[in-house]
Amino acid sequence: MNQTQAFDPRANPAAVIDHTLLRPTATAAEIAQLCEEAVEYGFVSVCVPPRFVPQVAEQLYGSGVLTGTVVGFPLGYASSESKVFETREACALGAQEIDLVIPVGAALAGEFSIIQDEITRVVAAAKPATVKVILECCYLSDFQKSALATIVVAAGAAYVKTSTGFGSGGATLEDVQLLRQVVGVRAGVKAAGGIRDLQGFEAMRTAGACRIGTSAGVAIVQAWRQREGLP
Amino acid sequence: MNQTQAFDPRANPAAVIDHTLLRPTATAAEIAQLCEEAVEYGFVSVCVPPRFVPQVAEQLYGSGVLTGTVVGFPLGYASSESKVFETREACALGAQEIDLVIPVGAALAGEFSIIQDEITRVVAAAKPATVKVILECCYLSDFQKSALATIVVAAGAAYVKTSTGFGSGGATLEDVQLLRQVVGVRAGVKAAGGIRDLQGFEAMRTAGACRIGTSAGVAIVQAWRQREGLP
Numbered sequence: 001m002n003q004t005q006a007f008d009p010r011a012n013p014a015a016v017i018d019h020t021l022l023r024p025t026a027t028a029a030e031i032a033q034l035c036e037e038a039v040e041y042g043f044v045s046v047c048v049p050p051r052f053v054p055q056v057a058e059q060l061y062g063s064g065v066l067t068g069t070v071v072g073f074p075l076g077y078a079s080s081e082s083k084v085f086e087t088r089e090a091c092a093l094g095a096q097e098i099d100l101v102i103p104v105g106a107a108l109a110g111e112f113s114i115i116q117d118e119i120t121r122v123v124a125a126a127k128p129a130t131v132k133v134i135l136e137c138c139y140l141s142d143f144q145k146s147a148l149a150t151i152v153v154a155a156g157a158a159y160v161k162t163s164t165g166f167g168s169g170g171a172t173l174e175d176v177q178l179l180r181q182v183v184g185v186r187a188g189v190k191a192a193g194g195i196r197d198l199q200g201f202e203a204m205r206t207a208g209a210c211r212i213g214t215s216a217g218v219a220i221v222q223a224w225r226q227r228e229g230l231p
Numbered sequence: 232m233n234q235t236q237a238f239d240p241r242a243n244p245a246a247v248i249d250h251t252l253l254r255p256t257a258t259a260a261e262i263a264q265l266c267e268e269a270v271e272y273g274f275v276s277v278c279v280p281p282r283f284v285p286q287v288a289e290q291l292y293g294s295g296v297l298t299g300t301v302v303g304f305p306l307g308y309a310s311s312e313s314k315v316f317e318t319r320e321a322c323a324l325g326a327q328e329i330d331l332v333i334p335v336g337a338a339l340a341g342e343f344s345i346i347q348d349e350i351t352r353v354v355a356a357a358k359p360a361t362v363k364v365i366l367e368c369c370y371l372s373d374f375q376k377s378a379l380a381t382i383v384v385a386a387g388a389a390y391v392k393t394s395t396g397f398g399s400g401g402a403t404l405e406d407v408q409l410l411r412q413v414v415g416v417r418a419g420v421k422a423a424g425g426i427r428d429l430q431g432f433e434a435m436r437t438a439g440a441c442r443i444g445t446s447a448g449v450a451i452v453q454a455w456r457q458r459e460g461l462p
Contacts (some may be wrong), residue, residue: 019309024306025336026308027337028342030336049308049309049336050310051311053310066413074305075305077282079282079317079320079321082281082313082316085316086313103282104256105255105280109258117289118275121309139256166397190311221395223423
């Protein structure tokens with residue numbers, strides 16, 4: 001997760017894509033198809049609503065594709081206690097990656113210690129699962145983003161992530177660069193929200209993202225294969 | 232909640248308004264102001280993010296204004312177990328009203344028993360707090376809305392509610408009429424999402440809603456006072 005070597009455009013994008021389906025209308029059948037695609041294309045993980053974790057963990061068992069889900073998603077203002085509960089339950093049911101939303105209003109009010117405590121507790125509850133902390137950058141100043149990225153590292157989370165995809169804006173190149181500058185090699189940076197094609201994917205990778213959340217993973221990999229002359 | 236007598240436009244709208252602030256950026260200071268307004272104007276309740284329940288319950292103690300919060304909000308796809316946990320925690324901390332979001336994808340897949348079981352469990356966990364069940368009508372067919380309204384009654388919830396305010400559409404008059412027709416006097420109907428002025432409020436009341444969720448409560452009551460020639 002901490003790789004900072006230059007992005008290699010010849011490498012398969014699938015290896016860093018969280019294949020994502022988080023629409024509120026998603027059905028069990030659509031989630032099953034998502035998992036099939038993840039195995040076929042070799043995505044690093046799927047990211048699905050919590051209630052589908054048991055189904056996904058079973059379907060992906062032994063495939064090498066990780067089961068990921070979301071906590072406190074997408075508004076981030078559930079109680080810390082309930083986020084810990086959600087995390088513990090999801091991991092017990094097979095989740096290997098947890099994308100946690102911080103309470104954005106606490107950041108806006110300068111209540112950073114609330115946020116650090118919450119992340120620390122969720123990281124402990126998730127162990128050994130990977131925790132990615134979503135800042136929802138569209139609502140934050142650069143100072144707040146920097147302070148929060150520092151907190152994410154201090155709390156022991158593996159990744160800082162730009163966006164839920166449900167806020168007023170998604171990932172921007174400037175945000176990815178800023179977050180990477182702050183965390184250095186101490187954490188990964190995940191870009192998500194509005195990444196819809198190979199060009200957008202590569203721009204985010206070049207800006208410093210080492211994980212990409214998108215529901216356009218299949219199209220991105222197909223475009224890459226075509227460009228590289230692969231079958 | 233079960234009143235079906237004709238709507239009286241001379242009655243104070245505040246008595247049926249859930250004074251609502253559910254933006255992800257809401258701060259403790261904004262929530263405190265919301266509570267002040269609720270007491271000043273006599274709203275039936277406030278509806279706030281879960282993490283503010285302790286603050287609100289303390290501020291409203293003895294005021295007669297009810298403390299309300301949301302569970303599984305706004306996407307509805309948290310696990311049933313975590314919704315029960317959120318409900319139990321919120322009620323232990325002082326919540327008197329719980330607005331629960333159903334798993335919409337389960338309804339679209341025809342998995343109605345999952346939804347009925349979940350509502351039944353949340354109602355039990357909330358007791359004696361009031362449970363309002365949000366269907367998120369914008370994603371549903373009329374058949375699905377009717378089936379779900381019947382399920383809400385069977386599961387013992389007090390209200391069926393149209394929308395979260397975060398979906399692709401808010402409350403419509405047609406949906407309120409349909410839900411009222413199905414539940415009759417066996418449950419209340421709460422309209423929420425996009426109700427921004429006195430005209431919209433009264434249209435929803437006339438259509439059969441006996442509770443209104445809105446963040447425009449102050450403006451609605453002021454417009455009503457002006458029209459009625461009250462100070």
